[in-house]
Amino acid sequence: xxxxxxxxxxxxxxxxxxxxxxxxxxxxxxxxxxxxxxxxxxxxxxxxxxxxxxxxxxxxxxxxxxxxxxxxxxxxxxxxxxxxxxxxxxxxxxxxxxxxxxxxxxxxxxxxxxxxxxxxxxxxxxxxxxxxxxxxxxxxxxxxxxxxxxxxxxxxxxxxxxxxxxxxxxxxxxxxxxxxxxxxxxxxxxxxxxxxxxxxxxxxxxxxxxxxxxxxxxxxxxxxxxxxxxxxxxxxxxxxxxxxxxxxxxxxxxxxxxxxxxxxxxxxxxxxxxxxxxxxxxxxxxxxxxxxxxxxxxxxxxxxxxxxxxxxxxxxxxxxxxxxxxxxxxxxxxxxxxxxxxxxxxxxxxxxxxxxxxxxxxxxxxxxxxxxxxxxxxxxxxxxxxxxxxxxxxxxxxxxxxxxxxxxxxxxxxxxxxxxxxxxxxxxxxxxxxxxxxxxxx
Ligand SMILES: [Zn+2]
Numbered sequence: 001x002x003x004x005x006x007x008x009x010x011x012x013x014x015x016x017x018x019x020x021x022x023x024x025x026x027x028x029x030x031x032x033x034x035x036x037x038x039x040x041x042x043x044x045x046x047x048x049x050x051x052x053x054x055x056x057x058x059x060x061x062x063x064x065x066x067x068x069x070x071x072x073x074x075x076x077x078x079x080x081x082x083x084x085x086x087x088x089x090x091x092x093x094x095x096x097x098x099x100x101x102x103x104x105x106x107x108x109x110x111x112x113x114x115x116x117x118x119x120x121x122x123x124x125x126x127x128x129x130x131x132x133x134x135x136x137x138x139x140x141x142x143x144x145x146x147x148x149x150x151x152x153x154x155x156x157x158x159x160x161x162x163x164x165x166x167x168x169x170x171x172x173x174x175x176x177x178x179x180x181x182x183x184x185x186x187x188x189x190x191x192x193x194x195x196x197x198x199x200x201x202x203x204x205x206x207x208x209x210x211x212x213x214x215x216x217x218x219x220x221x222x223x224x225x226x227x228x229x230x231x232x233x234x235x236x237x238x239x240x241x242x243x244x245x246x247x248x249x250x251x252x253x254x255x256x257x258x259x260x261x262x263x264x265x266x267x268x269x270x271x272x273x274x275x276x277x278x279x280x281x282x283x284x285x286x287x288x289x290x291x292x293x294x295x296x297x298x299x300x301x302x303x304x305x306x307x308x309x310x311x312x313x314x315x316x317x318x319x320x321x322x323x324x325x326x327x328x329x330x331x332x333x334x335x336x337x338x339x340x341x342x343x344x345x346x347x348x349x350x351x352x353x354x355x356x357x358x359x360x361x362x363x364x365x366x367x368x369x370x371x372x373x374x375x376x377x378x379x380x381x382x383x384x385x386x387x388x389x390x391x392x393x394x395x396x397x398x399x400x401x402x403x404x405x406x407x408x409x410x411x412x413x414x415x416x417x418x419x420x421x422x423x424x425x426x427x428x429x430x431x432x433x434x435x436x437x438x439x440x441x442x
Contacts, residue, residue, distance in 0.1 A: 039412030069129025069375030071355035074309025116144035126320035155194025285311030
């Protein structure tokens with residue numbers, strides 16, 4: 001595929017119909033212009049005060065909504081190579097009979113790079129400018145993200161299980177930190193510590209991870225309370241529920257991102273609240289693997305920080321996040337005791353500023369505010385699928401889809417526009433590699 005014409009402007013402006021800022025006041029602005037300078041949001045002004053001659057170029061986007069670039073807060077980007085390989089198993093069977101055997105046979109640095117590139121194309125073209133990942137060979141995922149031009153928080157994965165990637169905790173640690181050192185100068189790449197789950201990581205390893213998190217100021221990204229099987233495993237092997245075990249070990253805290261949190265009782269929720277943990281919900285994956293659904297209203301009552309992730313293509317099988325957001329909103333309405341629903345603004349915040357808060361990146365990204373990096377998505381809301389537009393956020397969440405994505409800027413650079421990636425990305429060669437993997441895996 002040939003690429004879009006390069007727009008390498010240092011100082012330019014974007015003039016959409018509406019801007020949803022995700023700022024603290026949840027401002028939805030009409031007829032405003034965003035001025036970008038050197039990758040930063042320099043100003044947001046009423047369009048009538050904008051002087052065209054002060055910038056090199058103006059993107060005039062009629063009937064378009066600008067939002068902060070979307071953040072997919074939980075992925076395993078490389079697993080796109082297993083998209084559609086099994087659609088009818090519960091989590092434990094899916095892992096033990098399908099995913100882990102396929103990984104042990106085929107997993108390599110090359111496969112992770114090729115799979116992650118495919119996911120990065122899907123995410124960027126869906127308006128996602130940052131993803132929060134956890135997988136083996138983190139350097140391959142980071143290279144894929146940089147190749148496509150998307151921002152990534154890469155989890156340094158830990159398991160007390162031997163895999164093709166690493167033999168034991170020390171090996172995971174050495175490889176993770178070697179990667180981190182090599183990528184420390186890449187402004188689009190940040191890292192966190194990613195113990196896979198309570199059932200694959202022992203107490204000693206969790207204690208070490210907490211120590212490293214404190215010493216290096218890194219977040220912890222961990223699956224937790226995903227299935228009833230996991231709870232029963234915790235009770236049988238440790239005599240307590242997994243989150244109780246992590247609390248006793250001192251692993252929980254405001255820097256802990258707990259993914260899933262489907263199997264919850266009141267005492268679990270109290271521990272999340274007490275530790276000011278961030279919770280990342282993956283509603284499509286949880287329903288597809290028959291794990292259950294997050295107790296949304298109980299968490300909202302406790303003012304727990306909530307954001308959304310797609311999980312991998314192997315359990316979703318789309319990682320465009322907007323569909324997960326709509327599903328999350330609809331799942332909230334299953335609770336008949338509750339008749340107060342999240343607003344459209346609250347929902348968009350869950351895939352923008354809330355995610356940035358969980359990642360500890362909210363000083364840089366997550367909202368359209370002066371001084372932040374220009375990670376911005378423009379959605380075209382014109383046409384018979386989305387009009388009339390009484391409320392652009394409603395049109396996006398409930399009528400729209402990733403098909404509405406028109407322009408995507410990452411760090412001020414235009415990376416996707418009108419269905420085309422910026423011209424250093426060879427999408428055909430990425431697809432060719434995936435087709436070769438598919439033949440081998442089949
Ligand atoms: Zn996951």
